Amino acid sequence: MGITKTIDEALRTLDDLARSLRKVRSDRGALDLNIPEAKVVLDQKGHPVDIQRSQRLESHRLVEDFMILANEVVAADMETRELSAIYRIHEPPVSESTESLRELITRVGYKLPKGRSLKPKDLQQLLDQVRGHPVEALISRVVLRSLSKARYDTRNLSHFGLASPGYLHFTSPIRRYPDLMVHREVIRSFIHEEEKIDGDLETLQSIAEHSSSREQEAAEAERSSVNLKKVEFMEGHLGKEFIGQISGVAAYGFFVTLDTYFVDGLVHVNSLRDDFYLLDRDAYAIIGERGHRRYRIGDRVRVQVSRVDKEARHVDFSLVRKMAWKD
Incomplete structure (x- = not known):
């Protein structure tokens, strides 16, 4: 069943507006x-049968664009009218994180401005530079790791990631408590429009802090459950080989993210039999003491699934070979 001409025209208008907002x-x-x-596909018994890339369609982006607009408009209105609110704040990254990010980005052939605090536009320009390149996903991940965590607060401290002067959550009151509290404050202001009614800031701040804490716990529970299903899935691929990218290094080895299934695993330094490898923190690499062979962040490798530990939600890989970018 198709859609009517009226709905089609309305959707096209909304799409044009969404692109303008973007x-x-x-x-x-x-x-x-x-x-x-990653989107884990389960069978009827809850066993993982595939891991796919989660789709982000234009329809998803359209809804997201208008939700962001609604949240910003309500935040601006509440601040203008000096109403109590729970804002969604995202503070700038701390200096230690930005310096580490600058060093890593330089190691993979890109640059960020020096001598001043990073602005959102600096990071977005970097992301635009790497779009479509083999290191795009890696750099996006390290940029994300360098950012502060968004949280709730009664103070409007702006939103770094959105480059927004004021932002809050208003659009999902049936599933997020901070949204419901914002709705309540807006409704109170209309009922008592002849006088300024301040919400109990102490109570609101307590709610904001509790909501931030519970959000982090929920996110960790989700990550843990997804990781468990990833490990269960890789158990069925023991001995098989995959191509991936080195996404992290440590004294005990390097981490690889698989291209196909977005699964992370460790190549332990003890499994590299050709040399004794040491961590070079400045180079973001482990380097062989005798042959000086190096494995650094961003390198592409072929690995074999050697071990899985469902209890620890952990996958071990064995290195097959280092690959050239064209492979």
Whole structure:
């Protein structure tokens, strides 16, 4: 069954408006992180049968664009009218994180401005530079890791990631408590429009802090459950070989993210029999003591699934070979 001409025209108008809103956000420096997200496909018994890349369609972006607009408009209105609110704040990254990010980005052949605090637009320009390149997903992930965590607060401290002067959550009151509290404050202001009614800031701040804490716990529970299903899935692929990218290094080995299934695993340094490898923190690499062979962040490798540990939600890989970018 198709859609009517009226609905079709309305959707096309909304799409045009959404693209305009997106451009406004892009021009002010809002971040658009292109990080592949895994979607685990389960059978009727709950066993993982596939891991796919989660789709982000234009329809998803359209809804997102208008939700962001609604949240910003309500935040601006509440601040103008000096109403109590729970804002969604995202503070700038701390200096230690930005310096580490600068060093890593330089190691993979790109640059960020020095001598001043990073602005959202600096990071977005970097993301635009790497779009479509083999290191795009890697750089998007390290940029994300360098950012502060968004949280709730009664103070409007702006939103770094959206490059927004004021932002809150208003659009989902049936599933997020901060949204419901914002709705309540807006309704109170209309009922008592002849006088300024301040919400109990102490109570609101307590709610904001509790909501932030519970959000982090929920996110961790989700990550843990997805990781468990990833490990269960890889158990069925023991001995098989995959291509991936080195996404992290440590004294005990390097981490690889698989291209196909977005699964992370460790190549332990003890499994590299050709040399004794040491961590070079400045180079973001492990380097052989005798042969000086190096494995650094961004390198592409072929690995074999050697071990899985469902209890620890952990996958071990064995290195097959280092690959050239063209492979």
